[in-house]
Amino acid sequence: xTQIPAKLGTLELRNPVLVASGTFGAxxxxxxxxxxxxxxxxxxxxxxxxxxxxxPTPRMCETPSGMLNAIGIxxxxxxxxxxxxxxxxxxxxxxxxxxxxGNTVEEFVRVxxxxxxxxxxxxxxINISCPNLEDRNNMxxxxxxxxxxxxxxxxxxxxxxxxxPKLSPNVTSLAxxxxxxxxxxxxxxxxxxxxxxxSIDVERRRPKLxxxxxxxxxxxxxxxxxxxxxxxxxxxxxxPIIGQGGVASxxxxxxxxxxxASAVAVGTMNFVNPRASIEVTxxxxxxxxxxxxxxVGDLVGAVKVEG
Amino acid sequence: xxxxVASGEVLSHKKYGEHYHxxxxxxxxxxxxxxxxxxxxxxxxxxxxxxxxxxxxxxRVHKRGGWGSTIEIVFxxxxxxxxxxxxxxxxxxxxxxxxxxRGFLLPKQRAHCLLVGGGIGAAPLFFLADELRxxxxxxxxxLGARRSGLLLGAIDARRFASVCRTTTEDGSxxxxxxxxxxxxxxxxxxxxxxxxxxxxxxxxxxxxxxxxEQRVPIQVxxxxxxxxxxxxxxxxxxxxxxxxxxxxxxxxGPVYARSCTEGPVFxxxxxxxxxxxxxxxxxxxxxxxxGVATRHGAIEQPPYEHxxxxx
Numbered sequence: 001x002t003q004i005p006a007k008l009g010t011l012e013l014r015n016p017v018l019v020a021s022g023t024f025g026a027x028x029x030x031x032x033x034x035x036x037x038x039x040x041x042x043x044x045x046x047x048x049x050x051x052x053x054x055x056p057t058p059r060m061c062e063t064p065s066g067m068l069n070a071i072g073i074x075x076x077x078x079x080x081x082x083x084x085x086x087x088x089x090x091x092x093x094x095x096x097x098x099x100x101x102g103n104t105v106e107e108f109v110r111v112x113x114x115x116x117x118x119x120x121x122x123x124x125x126i127n128i129s130c131p132n133l134e135d136r137n138n139m140x141x142x143x144x145x146x147x148x149x150x151x152x153x154x155x156x157x158x159x160x161x162x163x164x165p166k167l168s169p170n171v172t173s174l175a176x177x178x179x180x181x182x183x184x185x186x187x188x189x190x191x192x193x194x195x196x197x198x199s200i201d202v203e204r205r206r207p208k209l210x211x212x213x214x215x216x217x218x219x220x221x222x223x224x225x226x227x228x229x230x231x232x233x234x235x236x237x238x239x240p241i242i243g244q245g246g247v248a249s250x251x252x253x254x255x256x257x258x259x260x261a262s263a264v265a266v267g268t269m270n271f272v273n274p275r276a277s278i279e280v281t282x283x284x285x286x287x288x289x290x291x292x293x294x295x296v297g298d299l300v301g302a303v304k305v306e307g
Numbered sequence: 308x309x310x311x312v313a314s315g316e317v318l319s320h321k322k323y324g325e326h327y328h329x330x331x332x333x334x335x336x337x338x339x340x341x342x343x344x345x346x347x348x349x350x351x352x353x354x355x356x357x358x359x360x361x362x363x364x365x366x367r368v369h370k371r372g373g374w375g376s377t378i379e380i381v382f383x384x385x386x387x388x389x390x391x392x393x394x395x396x397x398x399x400x401x402x403x404x405x406x407x408x409r410g411f412l413l414p415k416q417r418a419h420c421l422l423v424g425g426g427i428g429a430a431p432l433f434f435l436a437d438e439l440r441x442x443x444x445x446x447x448x449x450l451g452a453r454r455s456g457l458l459l460g461a462i463d464a465r466r467f468a469s470v471c472r473t474t475t476e477d478g479s480x481x482x483x484x485x486x487x488x489x490x491x492x493x494x495x496x497x498x499x500x501x502x503x504x505x506x507x508x509x510x511x512x513x514x515x516x517x518x519x520e521q522r523v524p525i526q527v528x529x530x531x532x533x534x535x536x537x538x539x540x541x542x543x544x545x546x547x548x549x550x551x552x553x554x555x556x557x558x559x560g561p562v563y564a565r566s567c568t569e570g571p572v573f574x575x576x577x578x579x580x581x582x583x584x585x586x587x588x589x590x591x592x593x594x595x596x597x598g599v600a601t602r603h604g605a606i607e608q609p610p611y612e613h614x615x616x617x618x
Contacts, residue, residue, distance in 0.1 A: 022541075023535075029538035030537075030539065032310050053560065053561070053563055057542075057543075059544070060532055062358070062534075065356060065358060071540075219358065271535035
C-alpha cells in the first residue's frame, strides 16, 4: 500500500486521492478491482431523503475528452445507505464521505439529520451543484443566499462532521459563492462539479441526452478545475479543498494539489479504469520521491506564480 | 463478481461481409468464465480524445485451444473507437474488462429455442446457440437486416439451426420484410418454447410484444449506452415494470435497472419498451404497430458506439 498520509482540514487521510461522487457507487462494484482500504477515501453517490429513480435515457454521451451526463441522482435513499452500504463500507475499512442532495433546503437537512447518528462517516459533501435537477434556475450553488441557507442548516445538523459543499463552476464569481458557503460554516470546499453542456445528434436533430442539457466531466474540464482551485485557494488560503475535475493521471492530480487542493478526487476516469485512483496515488508517491518531498502538505498551493 | 481487468492479445482480425469486422482475442481470464449474453468493455486507444471504453457482446468463445481461451467480437465502424479497433492486427494488445453483466438463462429442460437476431445485434446469439446445442436443446434461428450484406452469420446459422429463416427489408436475401413478419409462423412451425432476441431497440420491442401475445417467454439482450460497464455510472438503465407481468398496470412507474449489471439480458415482458411515454399511454392505448413507434421513433438505433451487444 502506498503510504502518503494527507491532511484535509482536521481529517487525516491515508493518501490524498479519493473517488468522486457518482463515479464509484458505494464501492461494492469497484471493490472487485481494488481494496477500498487502500484508497484515500470514497465520496459515495449522492443520497436523497427518499429514493430517486432518475431521468429517462439516454443519460450520457461521449464528447471530446469527456462525457456529458444527465442521470438525475438515481439513488436508493439515505436509509438504504445507512442500513446497507455504510456498515459494509466500515467493514472494508473505507474512509467514507457521504454526499447529500435534495430539492429543497429541508430535504438536505432531513438527510443530514439521519446521518448525524450514523457511525463511520468521516465527512459530508453537500451536492449543491448537480446541474441535473428539474428546477435548474434554482440551483443552490448558483446563488449566494441559497448556498448559505443549505450549508448553514446542514452544518447546524452536523456539528461534529466536517462538511464540504461541492461548488459549480457555472458562476460568474466562484469566490463570492465560496465566501457565502464558508460564512455559513463550511469546513472546506469541493471544487468542481460538472460543467454545463449540451450535445445534439444532427441526423435526428435532437439533443443526445433525454435531459437535453447535462454535466460535462472528464479530462476536458481539468483546466477549469485547476483554475477554480487556484482562484479559491488564493482567496482563502487556509480552507481545505478537495480538487476534482478530469483527473486521469498523477500529473493531473498534482496540478490540483499545487494549485491549492489538499486532496483530490478521481471521477470519470473510474469508468475507464476502476483502479485509476490507486494508480494516481502511486504516481504521486513516485513524484514525491523524485522531488524529495516528504509531506503532501508541502505541495499544497506550491505552484510558483510570478508577481 | 467475477469481473476482471485483463489484457488480451489479438489472434486474428477478419472481415465478415461488407461491413463487419471480427477480432479474436486471447484472454483466458475472461474466456474461461464467459457466459452467452455477457459482454466485454474494451479501451479503444490510450489517447484522451475518446476516453470511454466500448462494450461488445461476445460473439463466440473457444474455452480450450492451442492459444488458451479466446473470445471473438464483431463490430461495424461507428466512430473513433471502432475505427481504432478495425486497425488492430495480430499480436496487438487490448485492455478489456469482462465478462460483464448477466447472460441468457438457459432452459432447465430440453426445449425448442428460437433465436431472433437483427443485423449485427445477432452477435451474442451465436455463442448462445453453441451453448444451447451443447446442452441438447433444439435451436431455430431468424436473422433479419435491412439488406443481405448486413446479415451476420446467415451461412453459419443455416448449418446448425434446425430451421433458419432470414429476412431483409429490400428482399436481397430470404423473405422480404422484418423478422417480426415471420416470427409467429416460425414459432408455430418450430413449436417454440422460448425466444431469445438481440438487435435494435425497436426490433426487441416488437419481438417482445409478439411473444407476450403468444405467451412464449422472451429474453432480450439490450443495446444501451453505457459509460462504465461495471455498475457505477447509472447511464445504461432500462425501465422495468415492478411486476414481471406485462398485463399489470404501471401505477407506480418503472424501476431503472442497470443494463451492465442487472442486464444486458432482460425478460422482454418486463421491459417498458416505450420509456416514459408508456407510463401515460400504455394502459389506455394498444401498443403501436410492430417496429414503428418506439422510444427512438421509427429511426434505427442511433449510431453511437457505447451500446453492446451488437456494439
